[in-house]
Amino acid sequence: MRTTRTIGRALLPIAVTAAILAILPSVWFGDSPYTTSLAVQALVFAAYGVGFNLIFGSTNQLFLCVGALAGVGGYGAVILIDETSLPMAAGVVVGTAGAALVGGLLSWIAVRRSLGIIFTGIVTLVFSLAFANLLLGQRELTGAETGLVVTAAADRLGDDDVGGYYLFAGLLVAFLIVFRALQLSHVGWAFRALRDDEVAAELAGVDVARYRIYAATIGSAMIGLTGALLAYSAGFISPATYSFDRVDVRVLVLVAFGGLGTLLGPVIGAGVFAILDEQLSTSLELREVLYGVFVIAIFLFFRHGVVSAVVSLYDRLSRRRQKPALQPSGD
Amino acid sequence: MKAVVLDGIVLGLAFGLLGVGMTLVYGLGGVLNLAYGQIVILGAIVVMVVMEDGVATFLAAVLGVLAAAGVAVLLDLTLMRPVYRQHGEERTLLGLLLTLGAAFVIGGLLTWRYPAGALYINVSGEPVSIIGVPMAVGSLWASVIALAVAAVLLLFFGLTTFGRGVRSIIQDETGARLVGINPAFVRTVIFALSGALAGIVAITQSMSGPLTVNAGFELTTFALIVTVVGGLGSVAGAFLAGVLLGVVNSLSAHYIGQYITTIILLGAAALTILIRPRGLLGR
Numbered sequence: 001m002r003t004t005r006t007i008g009r010a011l012l013p014i015a016v017t018a019a020i021l022a023i024l025p026s027v028w029f030g031d032s033p034y035t036t037s038l039a040v041q042a043l044v045f046a047a048y049g050v051g052f053n054l055i056f057g058s059t060n061q062l063f064l065c066v067g068a069l070a071g072v073g074g075y076g077a078v079i080l081i082d083e084t085s086l087p088m089a090a091g092v093v094v095g096t097a098g099a100a101l102v103g104g105l106l107s108w109i110a111v112r113r114s115l116g117i118i119f120t121g122i123v124t125l126v127f128s129l130a131f132a133n134l135l136l137g138q139r140e141l142t143g144a145e146t147g148l149v150v151t152a153a154a155d156r157l158g159d160d161d162v163g164g165y166y167l168f169a170g171l172l173v174a175f176l177i178v179f180r181a182l183q184l185s186h187v188g189w190a191f192r193a194l195r196d197d198e199v200a201a202e203l204a205g206v207d208v209a210r211y212r213i214y215a216a217t218i219g220s221a222m223i224g225l226t227g228a229l230l231a232y233s234a235g236f237i238s239p240a241t242y243s244f245d246r247v248d249v250r251v252l253v254l255v256a257f258g259g260l261g262t263l264l265g266p267v268i269g270a271g272v273f274a275i276l277d278e279q280l281s282t283s284l285e286l287r288e289v290l291y292g293v294f295v296i297a298i299f300l301f302f303r304h305g306v307v308s309a310v311v312s313l314y315d316r317l318s319r320r321r322q323k324p325a326l327q328p329s330g331d
Numbered sequence: 332m333k334a335v336v337l338d339g340i341v342l343g344l345a346f347g348l349l350g351v352g353m354t355l356v357y358g359l360g361g362v363l364n365l366a367y368g369q370i371v372i373l374g375a376i377v378v379m380v381v382m383e384d385g386v387a388t389f390l391a392a393v394l395g396v397l398a399a400a401g402v403a404v405l406l407d408l409t410l411m412r413p414v415y416r417q418h419g420e421e422r423t424l425l426g427l428l429l430t431l432g433a434a435f436v437i438g439g440l441l442t443w444r445y446p447a448g449a450l451y452i453n454v455s456g457e458p459v460s461i462i463g464v465p466m467a468v469g470s471l472w473a474s475v476i477a478l479a480v481a482a483v484l485l486l487f488f489g490l491t492t493f494g495r496g497v498r499s500i501i502q503d504e505t506g507a508r509l510v511g512i513n514p515a516f517v518r519t520v521i522f523a524l525s526g527a528l529a530g531i532v533a534i535t536q537s538m539s540g541p542l543t544v545n546a547g548f549e550l551t552t553f554a555l556i557v558t559v560v561g562g563l564g565s566v567a568g569a570f571l572a573g574v575l576l577g578v579v580n581s582l583s584a585h586y587i588g589q590y591i592t593t594i595i596l597l598g599a600a601a602l603t604i605l606i607r608p609r610g611l612l613g614r
Contacts, residue, residue, distance in 0.1 A: 062424070109605065113604075113605050113608070115604065115608075116420055116423075117420050117423070117424055118363070118420070118423045118424070118427065119604050119608065121427065122555065122559060122600070122604060123601055123604055123605075125555075126556075126597045126598075126600050126601045127601070129552060129593070129597055130593070130594045130597045130598070133590055133593045133594050133597075134594065136590060137588075137590035137591065137594075245548070249431070249435070252428075256428075283443060285439045285440075285442045285443035285446075286439065286443055287439075288435050288438065288439035288442075289435065289436050289439035289440055289443065290439075291432075291435050291439075292431075292432040292433065292434065292435025292436035292437075292438075292439060293432070293436060294432075295428060295429070295431060295432030295435065296410065296429055296432035296433065296436070299425060299428045299429055299432070300410075300413060300429070
C-alpha cells in the first residue's frame with residue numbers, strides 16, 4: 001500500500017510533464033510548422049539531456065561525446081538501411097545498439113584505467129573529434145559535408161509536423177520513466193553513493209565500475225536512439241546535425257541550468273533555452289557569446305542548477321514566514 | 332622522405348610552441364585553458380587590425396603579443412580566482428567549464444566583429460635549401476622562433492629563482508606556500524606568459540599561411556593533444572611531443588591521406604592517456 005503511494009508520488013512529475021506536452025500543440029502552436037520544429041528541437045535536446053544526465057549527473061563521468069553518440073545512432077541507422085534495404089525499425093535498433101556499445105566501451109576503458117573526470121572528458125572529446133573526421137573522410141558512405149538524404153524517412157513524422165512532435169514527446173516521457181525507475185531501484189541507490197563519495201561507496205560494497213558502465217550504456221542508448229529517430233524525422237543528416245559545438249555544448253549548458261542529476265532538469269533547461277533561442281533570433285555569433293556567458297554564470301553562481309537555486313530560495317522565504325516557536329539551534 | 336620528415340619537424344616545432352602555453356598553466360594548478368586557441372586568435376586579430384592602420388609588422392606583432400598576454404591576465408584575475416579556491420578534481424572541472432565559456436565569449440565576439448578576419452604575415456625571400464630540401468622562409472623563421480622560445484623557457488625554469496619557484500609549485504602547492512612562495516602571484520605571471528606565448532603562436536602560424544578567425548577550437552585541440560602527449564606541465568615534453576606528432580602527421584599525410592592524420596593524432600593522445608597518463612616527460 002505504502003509502496004504504491006511512493007511510486008505514485010515518484011511518477012507524479014512525469015505525469016504532469018506528459019500532460020503538459022500532450023496539450024501544448026493544441027493550445028499553442030499546432031498550426032505553425034516553424035514553432036513545431038522549434039518544439040521538436042527542444043524535445044530532442046531534452047532527450048539527449050536525460051541520457052547525458054544519467055551518465056554525468058548520476059555517475060560523474062564527463063562524456064563530451066553526446067553529439068558523436070547520437071551520430072553513431074543516426075548514421076548507423078541510415079547507412080544500414082541504405083546498404084541493405086532492411087526495414088526502418090531495424091536501422092533504429094542497430095543504431096541504438098551501436099551507440100550503447102560505444103558508450104559502454106568508452107566507460108569500460110575509463111573505469112579500467114581509472115581515469116579521473118578530466119581524462120574521461122579528454123578521451124571522449126578525442127572520440128568526438130575523431131568521429132567527426134571519420135564522417136568527413138568516409139565520403140562514399142556518409143556524403144561528407146553535403147550530408148545524407150534519408151530516403152526511408154517516414155511521412156507525417158517530419159520534424160515540423162505534429163506527428164514528429166508526439167514521437168519525441170513520447171520518447172522523452174519514456175526516458176523520464178526509465179530515469180525515475182533507475183533512481184528508485186537499487187541502481188539509483190548505488191548511483192547516489194558513488195557520486196557522493198566513490199571510495200566510501202566502494203568500501204560499502206558498491207561495485208562502482210559496474211554501475212558506471214551500466215549508466216554509460218543506458219545513457220548512450222538513449223542518446224543513440226534519439227539521434228536515430230532524429231535522422232528519420234528530419235529526413236536529412238550531415239556532420240553538423242551531430243557536431244560537438246552544436247550538440248554537446250548545448251546539452252551541457254541546459255542540463256547544468258536545470259540541475260545536474262535531477263529528473264526534470266534537462267526538460268526545464270531545454271524548454272528555457274528553446275524560448276531563449278526564439279527570442280534571440282539575432283546573429284549566430286552573438287548567440288554563441290550569450291551561451292558562453294550562460295556557461296560562466298551557471299557554473300560560477302548556480303552550481304546546483306538554477307531550478308534548485310529558485311526552489312531553495314522559495315524554501316527559505318516560506319520558512320521565514322512560518323517560523324516555529326521553538327527551533328533547534330544550528331542548521 | 333627527407334623532405335617529408337623535415338616538413339614534419341617544422342610543423343612539430345609549431346605544435347610544441349602551441350602546446351607549451353597550455354601545459355604551463357595546467358602544470359601550475361590543474362586548469363586546462365580551453366580558451367587558449369581563442370586567445371591566439373585574439374592576438375592575431377589585434378595584429379591584423381593594427382597592421383591595417385599602417386603600423387610596421389614588428390611593432391604590430393609586439394602589440395598582438397601584449398594584447399594576448401593582457402587577456403590571459405584578465406582571465407586569471409577574474410574567472411580563475413573562484414577556480415583556484417577549489418581543490419583537486421573540482422578545480423579542474425570548474426576550470427574546464429569556465430574556460431569553455433570564455434572560449435565561446437571571446438570566439439563569438441571576434442567572429443561577430445571580424446567575420447572574415449584573417450592574419451597572414453608575408454615573409455618574402457627565396458626558399459632556403461636545408462640538407463638539399465628547399466624550405467619556405469616563413470616556416471623557417473617560425474621554427475627559429477619556436478626553438479628560441481624553447482631555449483629561453485628551459486633556461487628560465489632551470490636557472491632563475493622565479494623559475495624554480497614555479498617548478499616548486501608544480502610539484503607541491505602547499506609546500507611552496509610554506510616556504511614563502513605566493514602561488515596566486517606566480518599563477519598570474521604564468522598566465523601572462525602563457526598569453527604571450529599564445530600571441531607568439533599567432534605570429535608564427537600566420538607566417539606559413541593565413542590564420543583565420545574561426546581556427547580557435549582547432550588550435551585548442553592541437554594544444555590539448557600536445558599537452559597530453561608531452562606530459563602535463565613539462566616544457567621539454569611539449570616540444571618533444573610536438574616534434575614527434577609533427578613528423579607522424581607529415582608521414583601519414585604523405586603516405587596515407589590527409590583526413591586520417593587528425594584521427595591518428597587524436598589516437599596518439601587517447602593512447603597516451605591509456606598507456607602512460609603522465610605523458611612522455613610528465614611526473
